[in-house]
Amino acid sequence: MNPHVQHDETLRPTSGQTAGHHAKLLGAKLREIASVVYSPSEVKTLRRFTSGEVARILGVTDGRIRQLSPELLVSKHEVGPGGRRLYTLADVHALRAHLGEIDRVGRQYLPHRDAERGEHLQVVACVNFKGGSGKTTTAAHLAQSLVLRGYRVLAIDLDPQASLSTLFGVRPDNELAPYPTIYDAIRYGAERRPMREVIRQTYFTGLDLVAADLELEVFEFEAPMAAARRKATDLEPPFFARIALALEEVEADYDVVVVDCPPRLGYLTIAALCASTALLITIHPQMIDVGSMRQFLTMMDEIMEPVREQGAAPTHDWFRYLVTRFEPQDTPQTEVVAMLRGLFGDHVLSKAMLQSAAVSNSGLRGQTIYETPLRRDEVTGSTYRRALDALDNVNGEIEDLIRKAWGRS
Numbered sequence: 001m002n003p004h005v006q007h008d009e010t011l012r013p014t015s016g017q018t019a020g021h022h023a024k025l026l027g028a029k030l031r032e033i034a035s036v037v038y039s040p041s042e043v044k045t046l047r048r049f050t051s052g053e054v055a056r057i058l059g060v061t062d063g064r065i066r067q068l069s070p071e072l073l074v075s076k077h078e079v080g081p082g083g084r085r086l087y088t089l090a091d092v093h094a095l096r097a098h099l100g101e102i103d104r105v106g107r108q109y110l111p112h113r114d115a116e117r118g119e120h121l122q123v124v125a126c127v128n129f130k131g132g133s134g135k136t137t138t139a140a141h142l143a144q145s146l147v148l149r150g151y152r153v154l155a156i157d158l159d160p161q162a163s164l165s166t167l168f169g170v171r172p173d174n175e176l177a178p179y180p181t182i183y184d185a186i187r188y189g190a191e192r193r194p195m196r197e198v199i200r201q202t203y204f205t206g207l208d209l210v211a212a213d214l215e216l217e218v219f220e221f222e223a224p225m226a227a228a229r230r231k232a233t234d235l236e237p238p239f240f241a242r243i244a245l246a247l248e249e250v251e252a253d254y255d256v257v258v259v260d261c262p263p264r265l266g267y268l269t270i271a272a273l274c275a276s277t278a279l280l281i282t283i284h285p286q287m288i289d290v291g292s293m294r295q296f297l298t299m300m301d302e303i304m305e306p307v308r309e310q311g312a313a314p315t316h317d318w319f320r321y322l323v324t325r326f327e328p329q330d331t332p333q334t335e336v337v338a339m340l341r342g343l344f345g346d347h348v349l350s351k352a353m354l355q356s357a358a359v360s361n362s363g364l365r366g367q368t369i370y371e372t373p374l375r376r377d378e379v380t381g382s383t384y385r386r387a388l389d390a391l392d393n394v395n396g397e398i399e400d401l402i403r404k405a406w407g408r409s
């Protein structure tokens with residue numbers, strides 16, 4: 001301590017007070033940032049799309065979109081700066097349904113799974129315990145991309161930090177009343193709620209969400225206590241079966257479920273691993289992250305062994321590593337990617353997600369790339385386009401894996 005400075009202990013704030021003050025400052029700043037994407041009613045909204053964007057989403061020409069009858073559209077008429085009609089996501093779905101009707105023999109516009117043909121619900125878990133490896137960004141863009149491709153999608157936020165919920169418009173710090181989370185559908189005892197009651201629709205029409213909040217942590221200590229007390233004759237399902245059982249209740253409503261896991265191998269993640277039909281391990285290609293992933297894989301193997309002995313029999317249609325935040329001009333990163341491909345072969349997705357200012361800028365505003373229009377003050381058109389292309393490539397490769405799991409070509 002500097003002896004020349006007089007300290008008045010009564011005036012000096014405690015670290016608790018400083019933290020409280022900082023929380024208030026941060027809260028005000030975050031509200032200011034969020035006001036860009038939230039309407040005055042504090043509900044997150046989605047912008048409208050141009051006919052060019054709709055054409056890209058539906059894989060047809062701009063001309064074809066503009067030829068379609070305006071009667072098909074479900075939104076109120078609204079035009080952009082160029083005087084051209086703007087479309088909501090609900091319009092996009094309506095146009096897709098129409099194209100599916102009139103174009104039955106051509107390409108398939110409505111890709112919904114056919115349960116009667118054995119096309120089972122796909123549950124894709126984004127995992128890795130390395131924080132910041134891109135799980136939430138991947139899960140959010142995958143879920144939205146699949147909606148844009150015409151699938152019925154449920155996103156589950158399994159991380160008590162609630163990053164995916166926040167991105168999808170549910171902000172724990174801003175909700176007036178407690179809201180249901182996945183915890184309500186998997187908790188023990190009579191207070192458990194049906195899965196249908198914890199699902200909410202989002203502003204991104206066609207994408208449903210099960211949100212998260214800190215309460216999910218309770219499962220992390222309830223689950224081991226229940227497991228220790230459990231007898232083979234108990235009717236309460238074991239912890240590792242609880243997410244799978246909750247999903248069974250709503251299975252018929254969806255084609256794909258995307259689960260954003262927390263950055264650790266706790267009981268929630270194990271239950272997600274047991275409920276999933278596919279694993280996506282996100283990896284930022286740096287040696288330190290690879291070392292952490294090795295530990296994660298070892299632990300996953302060791303933890304799943306006793307779970308399997310207790311009767312869990314998770315079968316995964318596919319298991320892939322996704323390289324995230326990749327910078328192809330960075331030699332050490334390309335070497336790590338080459339090493340991963342050399343070791344794991346086809347288990348590494350051939351497409352990687354690039355590091356992009358367009359993604360991080362959208363993230364800062366609480367949006368995904370699919371929601372953000374190009375803002376030339378932030379990134380150039382080519383940067384934005386490159387990010388969109390990289391996402392479409394990655395998500396297209398994942399869509400192919402999903403379709404293969406259904407036995408489609």
Ligand SMILES: Nc1ncnc2c1ncn2[C@@H]1O[C@H](COP(=O)(O)OP(=O)(O)OP(=O)(O)O)[C@@H](O)[C@H]1O
Pocket residue numbers: 129130131132133134135136137138159163262263324325326353354355356357359360363364
């Ligand atoms: N492709 C990308 N380009 C640029 N920034 C990215 C990209 N992917 C993710 N980010 C940024 O990196 C940070 C971490 O990403 P993200 O939150 O998706 O990781 P995570 O694995 O979910 O983290 P956690 O382990 O804390 O849950 C975020 O700020 C995000 O905006």
Ligand SMILES: [Mg+2]
Pocket residue numbers: 135136137159163260261
């Ligand atoms: Mg995350």
